[in-house]
Amino acid sequence: MMQMTMDELTVGQKGAVKAINAPKQLKRRLMDMGFTKGVGVEVVKLAPMGDPMEVSLRGYHLCLRKAEARAIELR
Amino acid sequence: MYTAIISNIIVALIILLLIGSAIRTLHRQSKEESCASCGTKKNSACKGCKFADSCH
Amino acid sequence: MQTIALIGNPNCGKTTLFNTLTGTTAYVGNWPGVTVEKKEGLVNGHRILDLPGIYSLSPYSPEEKLSRRYILDEQPDLIIDVIDATNLERSLYLTTQLAELGRPLLLALNMEDLLEKEGIRIDARRLSQMTGCPVVQISASKGTGINALLEEIERSLEQKKLPMQPLFSNFIERYITTIIEDDYLHQIPKGRQMRWAAIKLLEADELFLSSMPAPPQAFQTYIEQARKELVEHYDDDVQAIIIDQRYKVAEHIAKDCQVRTKKAKQFNFDNLATSKFGAIPLFIAIMAAVFYLSIGLVGGYTTGWLESFFAFASVHIQTLADAMQVHPLLSGILVDGIIAGVGAVLTFVPQLFVLFLLLSILEDCGYMARIAFIMDRLMRSMGLSGKSIIPLVIGTGCSVPAIMSSRTIEHQKQRELTVIVTPFIPCGAKMPVFALMLTYFFPGKWFIAPLIYLLGILAVIITGLLARALDKHKETNAFILELPRYQIPAAKNVWLQTKDRTLGFIQKAGTIILLSSVIIYLLSSYSFTLQAVDAESSMLAILGRLISPLLAPLGFGFWQASVALLTGIAAKESIVSTLSVTIGTASLGSFFTPDTALSYMTFILLSSPCIAAISAMFKELGSKRKLLFAVLWQTGFAYVAALIIRSATLLLL
Known part of the structure; x- marks a missing residue:
């Protein structure tokens, strides 16, 4: 199966984190915010100009750019 | 004649009082806010650092 | 005078709690050398310090470094961890790190008033059992539970009971135990806990390593071997493994302590505030x-x-x-x-x-x-x-x-x-x-x-x-931002801020x-x-x-x-x-x-x-x-x- 990253999700779609492919510091920050293996994420909406995106995970909402979302691999 | 002298003194005092309190306040503020300076000299701690006695 | 440190995630209501506790004794300044706000005040004759809002103690941002250094070096007599009760899992992630610092910990479960609307119930007693910390339910904005919190602060300062350590999977615990038993660990700086030090050694935390003498050859080899085995076993780097383990602990506690009921339907201002054209x-x-x-x-x-x-x-x-x-x-x-x-x-x-x-x-x-x-x-x-x-x-x-x-x-x-x-x-x-x-x-x-x-x-x-x-570089950077719940601002916060700024203008x-x-x-x-x-x-x-x-x-x-x-x-x-x-x-x-x-x-x-x-x-x-x-x-x-x-x-x- 092709690998999928979080920026490919459309609004309302859900996924589970498989891995984070990012430089150490960004990876650490994303994980601190709760993106750990297996956690469920859902894209809530996109900003008016299509980027950044709002996702919900662990019961709260977070926004991040598509560039960062691309680092989050889903399964 | 006397009223003129007294009123001059009163006005002068009011002005001095206002200027004095302005300078005092400014002086106190500059001491309180210059936290970055407390590292270098002893006894120069600003109010915040004294309160916390965490001057390094 | 005893010292209390207030800590918690951004948007957890920490500032509101601080304002409620300290009243007019608060003093705002800057931490020496960094432009991070330093807020202090008095509560019941104890000095209370408001640490910056952070998600983690991983020392990357100045706020995180400062909070970690403060707790480790200044050794506050009590840490109050303000937890957004509607966001238990992520808040507990920080708690798992605080618990390892060897200071008494008190959990203030904030936003109690919002729980019903969010459809969550929390068993505070269970939470207390699982973390080994006293837990007080409060609502900083409504002012409820403050007296109970004050009583608990006194009790905690007296008892000085340390929190329970979050335990990771057996595979990791084995290494931690071995490292703690080594003589090298006795050289850790004053105020550091053995378990915390062992984890930092495994993580190769640079700030910590620089505070330690060079380890003996045999020990160094062991650590490297342990790191290698961990990476192989979990297929990830050690820091990521530890974060993962912490979140597992947080998930486990949250799952056990909270019951989700039905969420009340409410008008969503956000649909308008972030809509495409509006x-x-x-x-x-x-x-x-x-x-x-x-x-x-x-x-x-x-x-x-x-x-x-x-x-x-x-x-x-x-x-x-x-x-x-x-x-x-x-x-x-x-x-x-x-x-x-x-x-x-x-x-x-x-x-x-x-x-x-x-x-x-x-x-x-x-x-x-x-x-x-x-x-x-x-x-x-x-x-x-x-x-x-x-x-x-x-x-x-x-x-x-x-x-x-x-x-x-x-x-x-x-x-x-x-x-x-x-x-x-x-x-x-x-x-x-x-x-x-x-x-x-x-x-x-x-x-x-x-x-x-x-x-x-x-x-x-x-x-x-x-x-x-x-x-020329056009480098991109991270933009990661929590979108907190909309809330009616606490009147006291708004008033204090407005008053300070207006008085500042008049004073000028x-x-x-x-x-x-x-x-x-x-x-x-x-x-x-x-x-x-x-x-x-x-x-x-x-x-x-x-x-x-x-x-x-x-x-x-x-x-x-x-x-x-x-x-x-x-x-x-x-x-x-x-x-x-x-x-x-x-x-x-x-x-x-x-x-x-x-x-x-x-x-x-x-x-x-x-x-x-x-x-x-x-x-x-x-x-x-x-x-x-x-x-x-x-x-x-x-x-x-x-x-x-x-x-x-x-x-x-």
Whole structure:
């Protein structure tokens, strides 16, 4: 199966984190915010100009750019 | 004649009082806010650092 | 005196709790060396310290480093971990790190009042059992549970009970146990816990490793072997494995302690606030409403009233002084210096109060994060970040807190650029100047005031685009921002912030403005031979004429305008007081014309800010060279813009 990253999700779609492919510091920050293996994420909406995106995970909402979302691999 | 002298003194005092309190306040503020300076000299701690006695 | 540290995630209600606990004893300062706010106060005779809001103790951001260093080195007698009860899992992630620091820990379960609406129930007793910490349910905004919290604080300070350590999977625990048993671990600095040190060793935490002597060869080999086995087993790096384990613990506790019931349906403002077509118009409308309410509505009435009050007062005091034969020098200082100068500035207090009030409501209600969210794309095309919008909005009140709030921007270049452009947004202190000029030269032309803001925004955009075009690297950076729940701001927070900012403005009127008014009056009434002379041949006029030729192309090459600009460096309101002392607000028309008034306003709008903002810029930029560049850029930009505006109006009028 092709690998999928979080920026490919459309609004309302859900996924589970498989891995984070990012430089150490960004990876650490994303994980601190709760993106750990297996956690469920859902894209809530996109900003008016299509980027950044709002996702919900662990019961709260977070926004991040598509560039960062691309680092989050889903399964 | 006397009223003129007294009123001059009163006005002068009011002005001095206002200027004095302005300078005092400014002086106190500059001491309180210059936290970055407390590292270098002893006894120069600003109010915040004294309160916390965490001057390094 | 015992010390308590207050810690928690951003947006967890920590500040509200701090304000509730400390009342009037709070003191706000800066941590030495960094521009991270340091807030302290007293509670029941104990010193309580508000640490910055953080998600983790991984020492990357200055806030995280500072919190970790504070707890490890200063050893507070108690840590109060404020937990957003509606966001238990992520809050507990921080708790798992705090528990390892070897200090007594007290969990304050905040937002108790929101739980029902969110459809969550929390078993506080179970949470206490699972963490080994006392747990108190509170609502900082409603003020409930505070007494119970105070009692628990006393009990915890007395008992000094340490929290339970979060346990990881057996595979990792094996290594941790072995490391703890090694003699090397006895060399850890005072106040550090063995378990914490062992985990930091496995993680290869640089801050910790640098505080330790070099380990013996055999031990070093063991650690490396352990790291290798961990990486192989989990197929990830060690730091990530530990984060993962911590979140597993947090998940486990949260799952056991909270029961989710049905979430109540509610109107979702967010659907409008971040909608595709409505978001940006709504933002503009909100900002327009803020200015209309403060400057238009409240300012429209109160400024006039206060002006006539001060005019009335000065006429009567002057008459009284003349009747009493007070020396003209003394009555002049009092009436034409102090009352004219300070009064001109104080007339703006009511509208600034409303402006500060509305801005602090905006800051506290959760909308700011949405503005950053919707504006990020746009701001990025200008070399800024979505988070840059927050300083720009706060900057309409005062540039100093605005510049400090640029701290949250991760990327250094974007942060510096934000610091440089924030003063382009007219702050509250520049408002008096514009109001004075506009009511005199353009009465009834309400549309000019918004144009001034637009010009400021334009300056931000042009600077941003230029900086982006000149930046060869075009590196991208992270933009990760929590979108907190919308909330009704706690009245106490809003009130404290508004009060502080308004009092700050009044205090400036009573200090800097008062002194500069007196000096300006004296300088403008005497010659260098200390003879009472006409203003035209006064010391001030001579000094002003030194720089006025430079400003002549802009149309205001007379000494009064130059001197006013100089005093504006101390505080922008000084421009108004200086003009009213040297020219008199009624006779502006004999010096300025509509086109020079516009160019004067443009120059004031864009040229370098007051000394307080300059020193805030210096702290954030961290280098004299960068500061010099910023100030020169701002002033140069202002000069060119004023020149263009004047030429354009001359052509059009």
